[in-house]
Amino acid sequence: MIHKAIKWIIPVTLIFAGCYTQKSGNKENVNAGAGKLITRLRIAARSASTESAFLLFTVVNNTDKAQRFCKWETPFEPRLGKYFEIVDNQGNEATFKGAMARRVMPPPPEAYMVVPAHGSVKTTINLANNYELKAKKYTVSYTGGGVSGLNAGNAAKLNLKRP
16 A cells, blocks of 8 residues: 555656746846847948948946846847848848857856946947848838847838949
8 A cells, every 4th residue: 555655656746846946036037127228229321332231229228227138139249140120111121141049048147238327338230241231221120129138129211322
């Protein structure tokens, strides 16, 4: 009788132990501050061409505390991933030709950027390096969310000419 009980108790215990998840009280949400940050896009040059389409990407912190976000899937890692939607006036999306990356989760500490209180961080990216662009008018939007946790922000208008 005891053997039957042990044979039954051990598997049930293992099942419950496998389903139990311990939550650490000292871990913080890795993107806790990202939702408080504002994303802004601006075309960086007056004249842009199919080979030179520079975009200024700014992350603004209007809070009283420094905030952080994961730089993955943002222009702070300019050659990895598709994080912009670039659509012409006819609704056609520009073809992405850049590299995609597979990541190990969770992101390591060096994958995060800190935005100081009432400050900003910015970078400039040449969209022509990662997208097939033609001499057209485009609307550029940051897709936001994902690993970075940043919001989509505003859209920028891009009018490209031939080089």
